[in-house]
Amino acid sequence: METIVQNFKKHDLRPSPQRMAVMKFLLVHPTHPTAETIYTALSPGYPTLSRTTVYQTLEKLYETGLAQKIVIEDGEMRFDADTSDHGHFKCVTCGEVFDFFYPANHPFPEMEGAFEIQEKHLYYKGLCPTCKST
Amino acid sequence: METIVQNFKKHDLRPSPQRMAVMKFLLVHPTHPTAETIYTALSPGYPTLSRTTVYQTLEKLYETGLAQKIVIEDGEMRFDADTSDHGHFKCVTCGEVFDFFYPANHPFPEMEGAFEIQEKHLYYKGLCPTCKST
């Protein structure tokens, strides 16, 4: 909790109750939620919370590097407070998104020419164990 | 041209003029166009062409494996007639999408457990040589 406030201040983000709630939700639910999911989950506790605030908060978290923005399917942006390098797997049947990790020194393809790479994203699609066996 | 017709028939797709035009556009323009880009480009030649047809055609091409569906940014689906394994790089400044290739035997992270992987996507973001030097 303390840490969240400190991280916010470090990035010139005011630790408003709404922002704290969104960040806390991401930390407690590492399920790569969408903005809508977060909004729906937090609404009962923050009756006046608006989607606008959720969207803006998530964008801020992404800009400051406090969260990752994940795009696997069009039309749904997901967020992840785990900003370490890791991949994502989306089950095409149940829609759930799983993490998968790899060593820090894992070789990634190089690019020819003078490209400046800022983000690397890796995602797979397929069937999760549960859906596969059904 | 002949090949396109044959590929279509192989997958039970009728080679309508509209579909041929979309497929041909993808082959001639390996620039990962969006549905809108394709629609805009083809409209002059097919005055009655509708977005619906473009969207449906692209979906069909994806389902039959004749094209790849690429999602990097939310809100824009891109398509690529090159269905070989390769990565994509999107320049955050100019928006252009570049291909990058890697050896067929390039090691990709493994997943623990009984996941059935159907698609692997790799994309980078950053600055392209032109935008970097500007």
Added chain:
DNA sequence: GTTCCTGCAAAAGCTTTGCAGAAGA
């Protein structure tokens, strides 16, 4: 006082769906 933040309402952008007519098998 000035800047940042919230949230309502509206707009925007991309994609999908319903449906009727046309074309092909």
Added chain:
DNA sequence: TCTTCTGCAAAGCTTTTGCAGGAAC
């Protein structure tokens, strides 16, 4: 005939923007 395909219009969803009031610094 029966299935597939096209395309107009409308709807659907997610996300963004304009703006006014409020809070923090």
